[in-house]
Structures are given as structure tokens and as C-alpha cells.
Amino acid sequence: MTQSRSTTRGITLATLWKDLRLEWRSKDAINSMLFFSLLVVVVFSFSFDPSAEESRQIAGGLIWVAFLFAAVVALNQTWARELRNQVLDAYRVSPAPPNSLFLAKVFGNFIFVIVLEALMTPLFIVFYRLRTIGPAWQLLLVAAVGTWALVVNGTFFAAMSIRTRSREIMLPLLLFPISIPAIVAMVQATTSILNGEGARFWIVLLVTYDLVFTTTCLLLFETVLSAE
Amino acid sequence: MITNGYLFAAYAATWIIHIAYLGTLVRRYSRLKREIEDLKRK
Amino acid sequence: MKRAFPILGILTAILLSYALYLALVGAPTEQTMGDVQRIFYYHVPSAWTAFILFFANFGASVYYLIKRCPKADIVALVSAEVGVVFCTVVLVTGPIWARPVWGIWWTWDMRLTSTLVLWLIYVSYLFLRRFSSSGQTPLLAAALAVLGALCVPFVYFSIWFFRTQHPQPVMGGGGSIDPRMLHVLLINWLAFSCFAFLVCWSRYRLETLQREVDEAHAFRSLTDDPRSNR
Numbered sequence: 001m002t003q004s005r006s007t008t009r010g011i012t013l014a015t016l017w018k019d020l021r022l023e024w025r026s027k028d029a030i031n032s033m034l035f036f037s038l039l040v041v042v043v044f045s046f047s048f049d050p051s052a053e054e055s056r057q058i059a060g061g062l063i064w065v066a067f068l069f070a071a072v073v074a075l076n077q078t079w080a081r082e083l084r085n086q087v088l089d090a091y092r093v094s095p096a097p098p099n100s101l102f103l104a105k106v107f108g109n110f111i112f113v114i115v116l117e118a119l120m121t122p123l124f125i126v127f128y129r130l131r132t133i134g135p136a137w138q139l140l141l142v143a144a145v146g147t148w149a150l151v152v153n154g155t156f157f158a159a160m161s162i163r164t165r166s167r168e169i170m171l172p173l174l175l176f177p178i179s180i181p182a183i184v185a186m187v188q189a190t191t192s193i194l195n196g197e198g199a200r201f202w203i204v205l206l207v208t209y210d211l212v213f214t215t216t217c218l219l220l221f222e223t224v225l226s227a228e
Numbered sequence: 229m230i231t232n233g234y235l236f237a238a239y240a241a242t243w244i245i246h247i248a249y250l251g252t253l254v255r256r257y258s259r260l261k262r263e264i265e266d267l268k269r270k
Numbered sequence: 271m272k273r274a275f276p277i278l279g280i281l282t283a284i285l286l287s288y289a290l291y292l293a294l295v296g297a298p299t300e301q302t303m304g305d306v307q308r309i310f311y312y313h314v315p316s317a318w319t320a321f322i323l324f325f326a327n328f329g330a331s332v333y334y335l336i337k338r339c340p341k342a343d344i345v346a347l348v349s350a351e352v353g354v355v356f357c358t359v360v361l362v363t364g365p366i367w368a369r370p371v372w373g374i375w376w377t378w379d380m381r382l383t384s385t386l387v388l389w390l391i392y393v394s395y396l397f398l399r400r401f402s403s404s405g406q407t408p409l410l411a412a413a414l415a416v417l418g419a420l421c422v423p424f425v426y427f428s429i430w431f432f433r434t435q436h437p438q439p440v441m442g443g444g445g446s447i448d449p450r451m452l453h454v455l456l457i458n459w460l461a462f463s464c465f466a467f468l469v470c471w472s473r474y475r476l477e478t479l480q481r482e483v484d485e486a487h488a489f490r491s492l493t494d495d496p497r498s499n500r
Contacts, residue, residue: 165402
């Protein structure tokens with residue numbers, strides 16, 4: 001029992017480390033995403049006038065919509081490298097538990113999207129002259145829990161979409177409806193914190209959402225991986 | 229009986245939607261029937 | 271079995287006509303909203319029927335994931351499709367009702383918003399079924415159905431809390447209902463449930479036939495002797 005648990009953790013970490021190293025070496029995806037994030041913030045600033053008072057009300061929504069776009073772009077290429085080199089077939093026949101592959105992908109995407117968010121947030125703060133009235137540490141918690149919600153479902157649906165026609169549109173098409181409760185929670189939590197109210201209900205909702213969907217995706221991933 | 233335009237619109241919309249769906253089923257069924265005829269002939 | 275269908279069809283048509291009569295004439299007129307309130311007798315039963323069908327989709331999908339039974343897959347597909355049809359009716363009759371009563375077409379009311387999200391989830395399910403290649407479709411669709419169904423309680427909680435923070439007009443009203451109106455409501459629900467059952471049955475037979483034809487095509491193309499074709 002200890003053997004399989006350490007193997008799962010070992011494979012997860014190994015796969016994650018490999019992905020991070022590949023990303024860092026190629027820097028393709030990172031650079032294009034960084035620029036994309038900047039573009040999104042600028043376009044939003046032109047579309048939604050950042051004059052101080054209204055911006056505090058809508059900033060929560062704006063930021064998360066921007067993060068959502070960035071996440072979708074990141075998620076779309078989650079499995080691209082595996083597909084190109086037929087790695088998925090190798091995984092299917094290897095004794096490695098499929099969950100370790102899934103977890104590694106989710107962690108990798110999580111780190112990736114968090115980095116994007118960390119880069120976009122200062123831009124938002126500057127362009128929209130944001131100041132948070134409520135507890136700022138809660139914002140970090142909301143960012144972490146909310147991003148995980150998007151990324152765990154997104155990685156799962158990305159794996160599903162590679163077996164469909166119109167792969168790139170299938171991912172957001174499947175991801176957005178199911179993410180709506182999480183998105184409502186993220187946006188409302190961010191808006192509440194920016195305006196000085198607590199966001200305890202929303203954070204609890206997000207944590208519960210994360211637990212339920214992470215468990216379910218882990219249980220179902222093997223089915224999706226071996227569906228052929 | 230139906231004095232209200234909105235009431236009529238709601239009930240009409242309901243049945244239009246249902247009949248439209250049933251229409252697609254009927255169309256698919258007749259197309260299938262034709263395919264079966266073709267298959268039987270061959 | 272096949273003879274039951276026309277008989278049930280006629281019975282359902284009679285029941286639907288009776289239910290319609292009750293809704294338009296038999297039920298008492300509501301005090302504040304007037305005749306427009308009668309939309310309620312079509313709006314609510316459609317919603318209940320849609321929820322039952324989506325629940326059936328969840329059950330069939332779980333069963334498919336466990337047993338890999340093709341019939342369960344067809345039930346899942348059928349219940350999702352017919353459920354979306356009924357859900358569309360809810361989303362169309364809702365605003366038509368809201369407009370004369372509250373002056374607005376849409377409100378982020380608890381029930382309407384939840385129904386909209388439900389509609390989105392199951393439409394995305396139907397898109398997955400249409401866009402994925404036929405070998406893996408049942409498994410992928412079943413996985414999506416489970417995730418979608420698990421999402422439903424979260425939809426309700428998040429919209430409920432959102433509404434307590436941002437109060438909106440409540441459509442359909444709260445409070446107790448006149449027993450005569452309840453009677454008409456239940457009759458309409460029974461009629462639409464029978465109707466939904468017949469539609470699902472037809473769709474089930476159509477899908478079964480479609481899959482047999484597809485198999486026949488596949489078999490034909492595998493066993494065709496090219497020399498026998500002129």
C-alpha cells in the first residue's frame with residue numbers, strides 16, 4: 001500500500017517536473033501567454049472605463065473573466081505535446097496509475113495559470129487604480145481556490161476534447177457551463193473583499209466545489225484516458 | 229377565453245417548440261426508412 | 271407493446287386537452303396578475319418534467335459507467351434531448367410571463383437563472399455527443415453527465431446566496447397556493463409527463479433503429495465483395 005502511494009506521488013512529481021522543465025526550456029507557451037494576458041488587460045481597460053468608483057464594483061468580474069480567458073488558452077495546449085508524440089498511448093499501456101498523469105497535468109496548469117494571474121494582477125491594479133478595503137490575504141486564498149476549480153475541470157475537459165472534432169471550441173463549451181457556480185463564487189468573493197465585506201460563504205463554496213470535482217475527475221479520468 | 233396576448237404567446241410557444249422537436253424526429257425517421265429500403269434492395 | 275403506443279397517444283392527447291381546458295377556463299383567475307398567471311400551468315410542469323428527465327440522464331449515465339450497457343446510453347441521450355426541449359419551454363415561457371407582470375423580460379431570479387445554467391450544461395452535453403467520434407461517445411458523455419449533475423447543487427447554492435446579497439423580484443411568487451390551482455397544476459403536470467414519456471419512447475425507438483442501420487452499414491462495408499458491384 002505504501003509502495004503504490006509513493007509510486008503515485010513519485011510519478012506525479014516526475015511528470016510535473018518534466019512538464020515544467022519543458023515549458024521553461026521552450027518558453028513558447030509562456031511568452032505568448034504573457035503577451036496575451038497583457039493584451040486582455042489593455043482591451044478590458046478600453047472597453048470598461050476604469051474611472052474609480054464603478055471599477056471597484058466590476059473589477060472582480062473583469063479580473064476573473066480575464067483569468068478565465070488566459071486559463072482556456074493555457075488549457076487548450078495541455079495535451080498538445082502528448083498528442084504530438086503519442087505519449088498518451090504509452091501512458092495507457094504503462095503500469096503507471098492514470099491519476100498521477102492527471103494530477104501532474106493539473107498541478108502544471110495550476111502553476112502556469114497562477115503565474116499568469118500574478119503577472120496580470122499588478123496591471124489591473126495600476127490600470128484600474130484598485131485598492132482593497134477588505135482583508136487582502138483572502139484575495140490570495142480566493143485566487144488559489146478559484147484557479148484550482150477552473151484548472152481541474154479544464155484539464156479533464158481538455159482530455160475529453162482531444163477526441164472530438166473542433167477540439168479548441170469544445171473545451172470552453174464544456175468548461176464554462178459547469179464552472180458557472182465557481183465563477184459566480186470567485187467574482188462575488190473578489191468584489192466583496194475589494195469592497196470591504198467578508199467572503200466566507202463564497203470561499204467555503206469554492207473549497208467544497210474543488211473537493212467534489214477533484215475527487216470526481218480523479219475517479220473518472222482513467223475511463224476517459226482509456227476510452228478509445 | 230384567451231383574453232391576454234402574453235398568455236396566448238406562452239401557450240403557443242410551448243406547443244411550437246414541442247411540435248418542432250417532433251418534426252425533427254419525423255424527418256429523421258423518414259430518412260432512416262429510406263436508408264433501410266436502400267439496404268434491403270442491395 | 272407496439273399497439274400500446276397509439277392508445278397511449280390518444281389518451282395523452284385527451285389528457286392534455288382536458289388539462290388545457292382546466293388551465294384556461296377551469297382554474298380560478300388570480301387576483302393580482304389576472305389571466306397572465308395561467309402561464310404558470312405550463313411553465314411549472316415543464317420545469318418539473320425537465321428536472322425529472324435530467325435526473326434520469328444522471329441515473330442512466332451512472333449505470334452506463336458501471337455496467338457499460340448500450341441501452342443505458344440510449345436512455346441517457348434521449349432523456350437529455352427531451353429534457354433540453356422542456357427546459358427550453360421553461361426559459362421561453364418564463365420571460366413571457368415576467369414581462370407583463372414585472373415589466374422586464376429577465377431577472378436573475380433564483381429559478382430562472384438555475385434553469386438557464388441547467389440548460390447550458392445539458393446543451394453542452396448534447397454538443398459533446400454530436401462532436402465526438404462514435405466509439406468513445408457513450409463513455410465521455412456519461413462522464414460529463416456525472417460532472418454536470420454534481421454541479422447542480424452548487425448552482426442552486428451559489429445563485430441562492432447571490433440573490434440574498436442582490437435581491438431581485440421573485441417570479442412565480444412564494445407562499446401557499448389555492449387548492450383549486452394546485453389541482454389544475456398537477457393535472458397539467460400529469461399530462462405533460464405522459465407526453466414526455468411518449469416523446470422519449472419515440473426517440474428511443476428512433477435511436478435504436480438508427481444504431482441498427484449504422485451497424486448494418488458498417489457490416490456491409492466490411493463484407494462487401496468489390497467484384498459483385500456493377
